[in-house]
Amino acid sequence: MIHVAYPAVLSALLLSLGLYAVLRRRNAILVLIGVELMLNAATLLLVLGDVLTADDRHSGQVLALFVITLAAAEIGLGLAIALLVFRQRADINIDQLRLLRESESEESKGIAP
Amino acid sequence: MVDLWPLSGPEWVFVLLGVVAVASGLFAVTTRNLVHAALSLVVTLGAVAGCFLLLTAEFVAWVQVLIYVGAVVVLLVFGLMLTRAPIGESPDADSESRWPPLVVAVSAGAAVIVLLLDAFGRATVDLNAAEIGTAEVAGAAVFRTWVLPFEVLSVLLLAALVGAIALSKSGGEE
Numbered sequence: 029m030i031h032v033a034y035p036a037v038l039s040a041l042l043l044s045l046g047l048y049a050v051l052r053r054r055n056a057i058l059v060l061i062g063v064e065l066m067l068n069a070a071t072l073l074l075v076l077g078d079v080l081t082a083d084d085r086h087s088g089q090v091l092a093l094f095v096i097t098l099a100a101a102e103i104g105l106g107l108a109i110a111l112l113v114f115r116q117r118a119d120i121n122i123d124q125l126r127l128l129r130e131s132e133s134e135e136s137k138g139i140a141p
Numbered sequence: 142m143v144d145l146w147p148l149s150g151p152e153w154v155f156v157l158l159g160v161v162a163v164a165s166g167l168f169a170v171t172t173r174n175l176v177h178a179a180l181s182l183v184v185t186l187g188a189v190a191g192c193f194l195l196l197t198a199e200f201v202a203w204v205q206v207l208i209y210v211g212a213v214v215v216l217l218v219f220g221l222m223l224t225r226a227p228i229g230e231s232p233d234a235d236s237e238s239r240w241p242p243l244v245v246a247v248s249a250g251a252a253v254i255v256l257l258l259d260a261f262g263r264a265t266v267d268l269n270a271a272e273i274g275t276a277e278v279a280g281a282a283v284f285r286t287w288v289l290p291f292e293v294l295s296v297l298l299l300a301a302l303v304g305a306i307a308l309s310k311s312g313g314e315e
Contacts, residue, residue: 030151032264035192036257038159042166042189044250049170051242052235057220058175061182064213065166068189071205073257075198079271080264086282089274092193092201093283096208097294101301103213107220108305114224123236 035076042069056110056120060103067099151268155195162188173234175226179217186210197271200279 042065049062071092078088114120148156165184172178186209193202272278283291 029149030155030195030266030268031145032261032266033145033258034152034155034159035196036261037254038155038162038192040250040253040257041159041163042185043253044246045163045166045170047249048242048246051245052170052239054236055175055226055231055234057217057224057226058170058178058234060220061169061178061217064182064209065170065185068186068209071201072189072192075193075196075201076266078198078274079196079266079268080261082271085286086274086278087286089198089201089279090282090287092198093204093279094290094294096201096204097298100208100213101298103216104305105301105308107216108308110220111223112308120224121233 032076032080035072039069039072039076042066042072054121054123056113056122057107059122060106060110063106064099064103067095067102071095151195155192158188158191158195161185162192173230173232175221175231175234176218176228179214179221182217183210183214186214195268196266197268198274200274200276203276 046062046065046067046069049065050059053059053062074088074092074095076088078086078092081088110120113125117125162185165181165188169178169181169185172181186205190202190205190210193199193205
């Protein structure tokens with residue numbers, strides 16, 4: 029027997045940590061770490077729901093597998109974008125990336141003064 | 142609230158794994174050393190994989206170890222390397238505004254805890270009665286019930302792969 033409160037609280041704490049990292053961090057890769065933590069919280073809840081409902085179709089575990097796959101796709105694209113930004117701006121500090129457009133001249137490089 | 146004390150054996154294991162996961166997660170989101178953040182994420186994800194194992198989701202636990210610990214963290218470390226992250230501490234890893242993120246994170250976490258405990262606070266899971274989610278069980282579920290979402294997901298993965306290649310090939314030259 030295991031009480032549902034423990035996995036539920038663990039999931040909420042992981043979500044909270046991930047949210048804090050996404051809001052606080054400046055480095056884009058550290059933001060991605062926060063996103064991974066939040067996705068793991070969701071996966072934990074899905075697995076908990078699967079074992080709690082004793083589902084014959086194992087919806088929770090299959091959806092947990094899908095979330096893990098989506099996280100892999102997301103991290104691949106996220107890192108590609110981060111590397112592209114780094115190559116163009118020589119910086120992945122997300123506070124500095126104010127302009128979401130192509131730079132047209134030297135003085136509007138997309139980097140805040 | 143039902144009685145949470147004394148803890149049963151699986152609950153002790155779960156609480157220990159949860160403490161490890163939250164402590165290393167806290168280190169991962171607060172340290173200024175970028176490489177340490179990525180490496181302590183490994184500990185968090187491994188502890189969560191242990192939680193999956195305890196909740197009878199055996200196959201999900203091994204997929205978590207293979208994909209998260211094996212692939213995602215390696216990709217993150219590659220990303221840190223390719224963006225020339227400093228080896229030591231980087232003082233500008235965090236933004237100056239300390240309180241708004243903390244308030245939002247704590248209130249969101251508290252809201253989710255209240256919500257989940259209100260919904261499921263009295264429920265218990267009988268681990269002995271549950272069907273173990275082995276590779277056989279998970280495979281049967283994926284390829285019998287969930288074939289269409291599985292195929293859609295494979296197309297999405299292909300699109301993500303093509304997108305990542307296109308992004309990393311076209312960028313740079315301006």
